[in-house]
Amino acid sequence: MIPGFPDGSHRLSTVPGGTVDAVARIHIQEAIEPMDIYVGNLPYSMRSNELEQLFAAHGTVASARVIEDRMTGRSRGFGFVTMDNPDEARKAISELNDSEVDGRRLTVNEAQAKTDRR
Numbered sequence: 001m002i003p004g005f006p007d008g009s010h011r012l013s014t015v016p017g018g019t020v021d022a023v024a025r026i027h028i029q030e031a032i033e034p035m036d037i038y039v040g041n042l043p044y045s046m047r048s049n050e051l052e053q054l055f056a057a058h059g060t061v062a063s064a065r066v067i068e069d070r071m072t073g074r075s076r077g078f079g080f081v082t083m084d085n086p087d088e089a090r091k092a093i094s095e096l097n098d099s100e101v102d103g104r105r106l107t108v109n110e111a112q113a114k115t116d117r118r
Helices: 022-032 048-056 086-096
Strands: 011-015 018-021 035-040 061-068 075-083 107-110
Touching: 035 086, 048 061, 048 075, 048 086, 075 086, 086 107
Parallel strands: none
Antiparallel strands: 011 018, 035 075, 035 107, 061 075
């Protein structure tokens, strides 16, 4: 029983073989929602595989990509990492933000949704 729901009305949906608590569904959803992470001030020599290795020390990395200039193919000095586990992602952000890699102090935070620049 959940406080505030004495009649059991917190059971919102049914699935074959039983019901799923609303609270349980929220926790399951949070556990499987990947987190996108922005990484700024990267060394220009860093490649996507190196960025992945940097974050892999803190958890499971779903993807890592250093953004490159379309014309020259050179790094633009920032990238994005996706981690499947939000707890691991938050830990990686905490430990890597303001850390130094090849003489450059990284900026690491949760990525924001892309906005229309028009």
